[in-house]
Amino acid sequence: AQSVTQLDSQVPVFEEAPVELRCNYSSSVSVYLFWYVQYPNQGLQLLLKYLSGSTLVESINGFEAEFNKSQTSFHLRKPSVHISDTAEYFCAVSGGNYGGSQGNLIFGKGTKLSVKP
Amino acid sequence: DGGITQSPKYLFRKEGQNVTLSCEQNLNHDAMYWYRQDPGQGLRLIYYSQIVNDFQKGDIAEGYSVSREKKESFPLTVTSAQKNPTAFYLCASSKSNQPQHFGDGTRLSIL
Secondary structure (H helix, E strand, O other), rough: OEEOOOOOOEEEEEOOEEEEEEEEEEEEOOEEEEEEEEEOOOOOOOOOEOOOOOEEEEOOOOOEEEEEOOOEEEEEEEEEHHHHOOEEEEEEEEEEOOOOOOOOEEOOOOOEEEOOO | OOOOEEOOOOOEEEOOOOOEEEEEOOOOOOOOEEEEEEEEOOOEEEEEEEEEOOOEEEOOOOEEOOOOOOOEEEEEEEOOOOOOEEEEEEEEEOOOOOOOEOOOOOOEEEE
C-alpha cells in the first residue's frame, strides 16, 4: 500500500532564509505527486504537481519540488521565504488515475511552516 | 466564479443528534470527496463519489453517510454513531485525471 511520510511536523525559519519541506512516499509503481498548502481555517490549495516529464516542477510563488524516483522523494523547496508563506503544507500521492476519479489521493500528516521576521 | 462551497462554516452538534454538512460545486466536476482533518493527522478520506447516484466508502466511513443525487451536491451526514465527530471537514471535487479542488471546510464541534 502507498504511504506518504512528511518527516517534519513543524519547521520554523526566519524571513528570507531558504527552506526545504521533506516528503517521502512508498510505492513500487508509478505515482503522481502533489503539494498542497493550507492557510488557517481554510481549505487546501494546490501548490504544484508532478505527473510526468521534467522531474523539477515549479509554482508561481517561488516554490519548487523535485521528483527523485531512486529516493522516492518529492521535497519542496523555496530559496527565500516570506512571512506570507506561513501555512501548513501537505504532500499527497496518487497512482493510476491521479488525484481524481478513483479517490486514491493519500496525504502526509502535514508540515507547519512558520516564518519569523 | 466557479468553486466549491461548504456550509455552514461552523456547526455544533448535541449528543445523539445527526447533522448534515453541505458541499456544492459549480465546476462541472464528476468526482467529489469528503475528508476529515484532525490536528497532526493529515486528511483521511470518509467517502467519495465518481458519478451521480454512486459512492464508495473511504478509510473512515463508519458513523457517516452521504448521498449524490445531483452532480453538483454531495452532502455528508454525521450520525450519532460517530462517537468522536469533532474535526474539520473538507469537501473536494475533481474532473477525471485532474487534481482535486477543495472547499473552505466546516468545523464541527460537540456541545
